[in-house]
Amino acid sequence: MRLATLRKGKSCILYDADSLCDADQAPQIGPSTFTPDWWQAQGGITGQAPGRGASLFLSAGNGDEWVLRPYRRGGMVARLSDNRYLWTGLERTRAFREMRLTAELLARDLPVPTPVAASVTRHGLIYEAALITVRIPGARALASLLENDEADDDLLQRVGAIIRRFHDAGLDHVDLNARNLLVDNSGKVWLIDLDRCRLRRDGGWKRRNLERLERSLARFSNPAAAVHATERIVKGYSD
Structure with a gap:
């Protein structure tokens, strides 16, 4: 480019x-x-x-x-x-x-x-x-998949793995939420809306990103499902 x-x-x-x-x-x-x-x-x-x-x-x-x-x-x-x-x-x-x-x-x-x-x-x-x-062809927001109970454990763990890749690259996504994570027809996970985001050295911002995402998950699924989704994402992030 x-x-x-x-x-x-x-x-x-x-x-x-x-x-x-x-x-x-x-x-x-x-x-x-x-x-x-x-x-x-x-x-x-x-x-x-x-x-x-x-x-x-x-x-x-x-x-x-x-x-x-x-x-x-x-x-x-x-x-x-x-x-x-x-x-x-x-x-x-x-x-x-x-x-x-x-x-x-x-x-x-x-x-x-x-x-x-x-x-x-x-x-x-x-x-x-x-x-x-x-535009990413066929992409749907993770929020939509959660609302329709279409986000299985494998997908959630891949979401966590993708977030880890961005964090390893130093990306502080200041609005990490379930609407800014997209999944295309092949199951590939994408991250969008990088307004005000930046590349940074390692720090507490990674934890804050994940906490913001956890709060977002609670808005698109019931409490038990939100807890489960968070656990699966964290597992994918940590593996």
């Missing part, structure tokens, strides 16, 4: 030049690529994911699908602005940091969605942003 930047007006785009350039190396992307209205006009919206960010599924041509995720705030601050952030420099924007981190993890052969492009549009002292990744 070869990352390049493109500036157009107030927008700056970080993109995969290997997949988004034509034969003359001209980027086939622009600010409109990150606007739902543009995709709606092309008839390219195929669905929407649950959650605060309202991610859209897009038809990218040749049978491929992308996921467009605008950055959205939660909590009390969202009452002031749910999609704008304080500008502290382009490389410190949430979109650019997540794009670069995802590309780094992909290069390490870790199961993350392939990043396509990130867009940042500056408005003086604030900015708004969005990220596009390749």
